[in-house]
Amino acid sequence: MEQRLASTWRMSVNEKKFIESSLLSDLRADGRRPFDYRRLTIKFGREDGSSEVQLGNTHVMAFVTSQLVQPYRDRPNEGTLSFYTEFSPMADPSFEAGRPGEFAVELGRIIDRGLRESKAVDTESLCVISGKLVWAIRIDVHILDNGGNLVDAANIAALAALSTFRRPECTLGGEDGQELIVHPPEVRDPIPLIIHHLPVAVTFGFIGKESIMVIDPTHLEEAVMGGRMTVTLNTNGDVCAIQKAGGDGILQSVIMQCLRIASVKAGDISSKIKNAVESFNTERALRKIKRHSSSSAVEVSEPAQKGGTELSRTHVGRLNSTPEESGVGQSNGMEVDGKILQQETSRRDSGAQSFIGGPSSW
Amino acid sequence: MEFVSPEGLRLDGRRPMEMRQLRAKIGAVDKAHGSAYFEMGNTKVIAAVYGPREVQNRSQQLNDQALVRCEYTMANFSTGDRRRKPKGDRRSTEISLVIRQTMEACIMTHLMPRSQIDIFVQVLQADGGTRSACINAATLALADAGIPMHDLVTSCSAGYLNSTPLLDLNYVEDSAGGPDVTVGILPKSTKVTLLQMDSKLPMDIFENVMQLATEGCKAVANYIREVLLEKTKERQKFHGV
Numbered sequence: 001m002e003q004r005l006a007s008t009w010r011m012s013v014n015e016k017k018f019i020e021s022s023l024l025s026d027l028r029a030d031g032r033r034p035f036d037y038r039r040l041t042i043k044f045g046r047e048d049g050s051s052e053v054q055l056g057n058t059h060v061m062a063f064v065t066s067q068l069v070q071p072y073r074d075r076p077n078e079g080t081l082s083f084y085t086e087f088s089p090m091a092d093p094s095f096e097a098g099r100p101g102e103f104a105v106e107l108g109r110i111i112d113r114g115l116r117e118s119k120a121v122d123t124e125s126l127c128v129i130s131g132k133l134v135w136a137i138r139i140d141v142h143i144l145d146n147g148g149n150l151v152d153a154a155n156i157a158a159l160a161a162l163s164t165f166r167r168p169e170c171t172l173g174g175e176d177g178q179e180l181i182v183h184p185p186e187v188r189d190p191i192p193l194i195i196h197h198l199p200v201a202v203t204f205g206f207i208g209k210e211s212i213m214v215i216d217p218t219h220l221e222e223a224v225m226g227g228r229m230t231v232t233l234n235t236n237g238d239v240c241a242i243q244k245a246g247g248d249g250i251l252q253s254v255i256m257q258c259l260r261i262a263s264v265k266a267g268d269i270s271s272k273i274k275n276a277v278e279s280f281n282t283e284r285a286l287r288k289i290k291r292h293s294s295s296s297a298v299e300v301s302e303p304a305q306k307g308g309t310e311l312s313r314t315h316v317g318r319l320n321s322t323p324e325e326s327g328v329g330q331s332n333g334m335e336v337d338g339k340i341l342q343q344e345t346s347r348r349d350s351g352a353q354s355f356i357g358g359p360s361s362w
Numbered sequence: 363m364e365f366v367s368p369e370g371l372r373l374d375g376r377r378p379m380e381m382r383q384l385r386a387k388i389g390a391v392d393k394a395h396g397s398a399y400f401e402m403g404n405t406k407v408i409a410a411v412y413g414p415r416e417v418q419n420r421s422q423q424l425n426d427q428a429l430v431r432c433e434y435t436m437a438n439f440s441t442g443d444r445r446r447k448p449k450g451d452r453r454s455t456e457i458s459l460v461i462r463q464t465m466e467a468c469i470m471t472h473l474m475p476r477s478q479i480d481i482f483v484q485v486l487q488a489d490g491g492t493r494s495a496c497i498n499a500a501t502l503a504l505a506d507a508g509i510p511m512h513d514l515v516t517s518c519s520a521g522y523l524n525s526t527p528l529l530d531l532n533y534v535e536d537s538a539g540g541p542d543v544t545v546g547i548l549p550k551s552t553k554v555t556l557l558q559m560d561s562k563l564p565m566d567i568f569e570n571v572m573q574l575a576t577e578g579c580k581a582v583a584n585y586i587r588e589v590l591l592e593k594t595k596e597r598q599k600f601h602g603v
Contacts, residue, residue, distance in 0.1 A: 102455060102458075102459045103459075105452050105455045105456055105459070106456055106459055108452065109452060109453075109456045113560055117560040117561045117562075118561060118562040119562070227467075227555075229557065234562075237564060237565055238562045238563060238564055238565070239559060239562070239563050239564070239565055239568045240561070240562050241559055241560060241561075242543075242557050242558060242559035243557075243558055243559075244554070244555070244556060244557040244558070245459060245460040245463045245464070245556065245558070246460060246461075246462070246463025246464035246465070246466060246467050246546075246555055246556055247463055247466075247467055247555065248467060248553075248555070249467060249547070249548045249551060249553025249554060249555040250553055250554055250555075251552075251553055251554070252552075252554060252569075252572065252573070252576065255554060255557065255572070256565075256569055259565055259568070260565075263565065
C-alpha cells in the first residue's frame with residue numbers, strides 16, 4: 001500500500017493524463033509502442049550463479065547459493081529451492097529497509113510459483129542421501145534500481161543465475177562408505193543444475209478507462225495503471241503461472257490475446273537468456289583451460305579468438321570416446337589430465353592444417 | 363492416483379463440472395458493520411467488514427479515495443495438522459493482497475475519500491479453494507455493510523486432472539500437484555478481475571479450464587444474489603414496509 005502511494009505522490013495529474021491520452025494513439029512516454037519490450041541486457045559475475053539484469057532502467061541482481069541440509073519429511077528425495085527478495089531502499093524511495101513489504105512478497109511468490117510448481121528445476125537430482133542430506137538451492141534477488149516491471153526483471157535474473165549455477169560434486173566414501181566427501185571445484189568440476197525448461201514472466205499493464213494493454217510497464221505507467229497481469233510461459237507454449245491480483249476487470253478474449261503475445265515475447269527472452277548463458281559457459285571453459293595449460297606440458301601459443309569454441313567442442317566429442325572420459329558436455333571435456341592432453345596434442349599436430357587458431361588455447 | 367473414475371465421478375462423488383454445495387449466511391459477527399459466513403462444501407470461512415470509518419493511521423489517508431485494507435487468516439484448527447503458523451507468512455500476506463485488490467476493483471472508493479474500510483476474513487475449515495471462498499464471503503459482507511459497489515465479485519477455482527477439467531477443487535485434488543486456476547469475475551460484465559494459476563498447462567486447455575471456472579463464478583453469483591435478496595426481503599418485513 002505504502003509503496004503504491006509513494007510512487008503516485010510523485011506524479012502530477014498532468015503527467016497521468018499525458019500517459020493515458022498518448023496511449024489512445026498508441027504512443028508511450030518512452031517512445032515504445034504498446035507491445036515493445038524494453039532493452040534487455042544480461043551480465044554475469046565472474047563466479048558461477050550470479051547474474052545482473054538490466055531492463056530499461058530497472059536493475060536487478062541475482063545470486064544462487066547452495067547448502068547441504070536435511071530434506072523435508074514429506075519429500076525425503078527432493079532438494080529444495082527457495083527464493084528471497086531484497087528491495088534495497090536505494091532503488092526506490094518507497095522501499096523501506098527491514099521486513100519485506102506486500103509487493104516484495106507478491107513478487108517472490110510469483111517467481112517462486114513459476115519456477116517451482118512447473119518443476120523447472122529438477123529437485124530430485126539434488127538428493128545426496130535419501131531422507132538425510134539434500135542440496136538446498138537459495139536464490140537471492142536484489143533490486144538495485146526500480147524502473148518498473150520488477151517481476152519480469154527479477155524472473156530473468158533468477159533464471160540466468162540458475163542456469164549458470166554449479167554445485168560442488170559430492171560422493172560417498174570413507175572406510176564405511178557412508179562418509180560424505182564434497183569435492184572442491186579444483187578437484188572435480190562442479191555440476192550444473194538440471195533445468196527442464198525456462199518459465200519466463202511477461203507482465204502486462206492495463207491503463208485507463210478502456211483498459212489499454214501495454215507490455216513491460218515502466219514505473220510511471222505502473223503508477224497510472226488500473227490493473228496488472230503477469231503470465232509465466234515457457235517456449236513449449238505451456239502456461240506455467242498467471243497472476244492477476246484484482247484491479248480492473250478485463251475480458252477473457254483479452255486474456256487469451258495477452259497469452260499469445262506473451263508466448264512470442266517469452267520465446268525471445270528465453271533465447272536471449274540461453275545465448276547469454278552459452279557465451280558465459282564458453283568463457284568459463286576457456287578460463288579453465290588457461291589455468292590447466294599452465295601446469296601441463298602443452299605449448300600454448302596465443303589466446304584463442306572466436307571460433308575456438310566450436311573447435312574445442314569437436315575435441316570434446318573425440319575425448320568422450322576415450323575410456324577415461326565418461327561425462328558429457330563441454331566442461332567435463334575440459335578437465336582432462338595431462339596424458340590425454342598430450343595424446344590430443346600429438347593427434348592435433350598430425351592434422352595441424354585443419355586447426356588454425358582455435359586449438360591454441362589448449 | 364485416479365481422480366476421475368471410469369464412470370466419470372470424482373473422489374467425493376461429484377461430476378467433473380459439478381460444484382460443491384454452497385451455503386451462505388449474512389450476519390455472523392455482531393459488532394461488525396457487515397459480516398457473512400460462507401461455505402463451499404467443507405471449506406468454511408467467515409468475513410467481517412468495518413467501515414467506512416476514520417483512517418486509523420493518518421499517514422495512510424488518501425484524499426481522493428477510501429483506503430481498503432484486508433487481512434486473511436487461517437485458524438490453527440482449519441487444516442489437518444494443527445500446526446501453529448506464524449502470523450503474516452508469505453502465503454497469507456499474498457492472499458490478503460489479492461483479496462484487497464480484488465475487492466478494491468468493485469468498491470466505489472472515490473465516494474468515500476479520507477476513510478478506511480477494513481475487511482477481515484478468517485478460514486475456519488480449509489478444504490481447497492479458500493481464497494475463492496474468502497472473496498465470496500467478503501463480497502457478501504461488503505454488501506451487508508452497505509458499501510457502494512459497482513458489482514459483486516465472485517470467485518471459483520478449477521483444475522485439470524486425469525486430462526479432465528474439474529470445477530471447484532477440494533483439498534485432495536488441489537494438493538495433487540496439478541494445475542489450479544482461480545478466477546474472480548464481475549458477473550454483470552463477466553470481466554475477469556482475479557486470475558491466478560499454478561503448475562503447467564498448455565494454452566488451449568487453459569482456455570477451457572478458465573471458461574469452466576468462469577461458469578462456476580456465475581453460478582456463485584446467482585446464489586449470492588439470491589441470498590442477498592432473501593435477506594433484503596427479511597429486513598423489509600422486519601421494518602414493516
